[in-house]
Amino acid sequence: MLVIALAKGALLGDSVARLSQVGMDFRPLLAADNRFLQMNDPHTGTQALLVRNQDVPVYVARGQAHLGIVGYDVLRESQAEVAQLVDLGFGHCRMSVAVRQDSPYTCALDLPAYSRVATKFSHCAREFFTALDLPVELVPLAGSVELGPITGMAEAIVDLVATGRTLRDNGLVERDVLFHSTARLIAHPLSYRLNQYGLQELTAQLERIQVHPAHKTDFEHIQQREP
């Protein structure tokens, strides 16, 4: 049975909608009172697993799910060995550096060496500051990173920004964009190579109906990857 890992939260609605365009019906997962963590679609013989964002690449890299839909931000942070098949074009957001509105720093390079940077995305943040050749002290947090600069625990944050409202409401201002992110269709590499359950054709179908991505990163993300 083809198994697809879907991320709970903001991407779920669009993910289910996109899969419905290739005949898979996982709409019951969207019900407000849904408690099921997995669901079978009898018409296509596929199964959806409902997991946390960060766990989508884990299920896919280990082959327990053949496909997954997850944000590029999560993929880049996890460095998981998964095949990126299609940029699905929804769930747009950006990974940004933000500081307090009243701080003198106008861009990341203005930050003094060994500034403290609070983030949930340590890998992305480290990669970015290493590329700038700017040593910083990362403060890994699990959430509400905006509090870092507010409380004085950090000079800056690296976090996902969708509309920018949370930043504004908390007196922060965006200074640099690390990269733009959209939802990606990912696959277990070996399953894709072996074309299990017709993955190649399914990918082609999803690619045909994709909305063209708003931001082209022009190899930016793979050039960052280790050779």
Place this chain on the structure above:
Amino acid sequence: MSFQPPTGSRDLLPLEVIQKTWIRERLQEAFHRWGYQRVVTPTLERLDTLVAGGRVRPERVVQIQDRDGIYGLRPDVTASIARVAASRWGQVHHPQRLYYVANVFRPHPQRGHCQESFQVGVELLGAGGLLADAEMLRLLQDGLTAIHLPPWRVILGEAGLTRLWIQGFPPVWQTPVTQALIHLDRVALGQLPSPWREQALAWLDLRGEPAQVFQQLSTWELTPAQWQRVNHLKSLVELLPAGFPLVVDVSLLQPWDYYTGIVLQVAVTQGHTVQLVGQGGRYDDLVGAYHPQGKTVPGIGFSLNLETLHQQLLPLGVLPHRPARPDWVVIPRGERAYRAALDHAQSLRHQYPDQRVELALTPPQEPPSQGVVWVDASG
């Protein structure tokens, strides 16, 4: 204080050792039938050896430092074997058929801790060409059949062909295209400008049944050097027995870029999941990286991961499922019978060299069911 083994390592208790030995012995028997001989190389190598020729990046090696220099725990055995081949240059006759059973160590890609695993693998040195490639694939089939591995398939690529094809791209894109192929990154290839994008995506999806792939390739405009590689692959497939489970995949590239010819992955399907149990390929330039004058011999090999094979075979019930039991238990009747019991147990061992004879060190709680010998002081 914790006395657990370090993260990434584990203790193997008798039952698991018996099961893994069962797998290893069957593979070894297959290797012996093909004339392969075992070599043992050091667990610890100089870091320079492990990273020679840009084969592996230093951060992918678990490093150890002492006053004489920096060493690494071997991440695979191929480097050691290539080093040996280069240092014994001129002293050995080729081809050399070698196999190894070894633990290897790699840092965890995300968390960095040292991960130990066990590999069984073969290397055929000093023979290039079609027949050596065919020997490797047929030997692999023999080994996997001997251990009753559930449905497996070989994904076969040609690193030389793929690299020649990448050289057709403008130089600035060659590295990103290589990375995109290694990681199966369709999104990255989709960002190339037309007509490169269409070409790259078509190449990425060129895989499947051999006949169908060669049929599709026949419509491509390839250079003579590329055709030579395609024809080699085609001839190789013709040398395989009918029904050899094969997927030809021209975009298969390994992150280790020392492969120069065929590359392969071995996949096993169980239920709806598929797992990688082995990989390998041809490396015709690697030995040269260890030779002072850069003299090289062609080489080809594959390695199988013993843990993954064990995981795959365990639910099938083909592995021994309980620790070995004694065939005989010798029980002394009191302290005065110790000498006689020891002597009797020893004579049983001589009489039945293939059987297990145990001494009861404490009086048994319940009488063992068979093979019991009570011995009194008189013998």
